[in-house]
Amino acid sequence: MTKAQDTHETHRTLTEDVFYPGHEPRTESAIFRASKREMKKEGGYVCAVCGDEESVESHHRFFEWAYSHAIDFAWIRGVALNQVDTMWSHKLQRVVPIPKKHPIWDLIRLTQGFDWEAFDPAKPETFVDSVYNQLPLCELHHRGKGHGRHEESDPVWNVQAFLVKGFVYSPDELKQLHQEHS
Incomplete structure (x- = not known):
């Protein structure tokens, strides 16, 4: 059991340096x-x-x-409908099997009830x-x-x-x- 006196403060600076696709004001x-x-x-x-x-x-x-038009919603829909079991790896620059612990599985599980069949990837705002x-x-x-x-x-x-x-x-x-x- 950890003792209260063992509690310590950790200070980190979270820095993000990424690109957002062009988009209209929210x-x-x-x-x-x-x-x-x-x-x-x-x-x-x-x-x-x-x-x-x-x-x-x-x-x-x-x-x-802001990332609505940079996400592969057709792929997500395909995974949700059990039509796709591979993914594009940006690091490896090739198609690979979807790892068993990929966050797509959390997304699919936590969105049960969303109508992926009717979802139009060209209209990402509907998701x-x-x-x-x-x-x-x-x-x-x-x-x-x-x-x-x-x-x-x-x-x-x-x-x-x-x-x-x-x-x-x-x-x-x-x-x-x-x-x-x-």
Whole structure:
């Protein structure tokens, strides 16, 4: 069992250097607005990390809208419909079998109910802006420094929804804890 005194702070700087395809300025599509309405109607429009109902925003779970026209949605549809079992490897520059632990399997499993048969890859917004690609998050867990999905790596960010009561996750929480006890 790890002792509380063994807890230590890790500080890393996440740097991204990637290209986004050209795209129009982001506006909320009718599909995106309908998806938010549907989640609200079903009572599911609360932060997926902390359950907060205030300042909830929709995070594009699998694919950001800006990448809509850079993703091979025809391939994804083919995999979802069990028509394709290979993938293009950018690193190897050839077609390879889809690895058993490829993230495509998580996408397919977590989008059960999405109509991949009717999906038109030429209209990626019908998936990208659907409830199947939305993760409701409060402002802190979406874009907040030291907590936000856009600020931290997957394995670090994900733990926030599973922490034991009393565990201090980040320096801002430690500061708040000290302020409450002084």
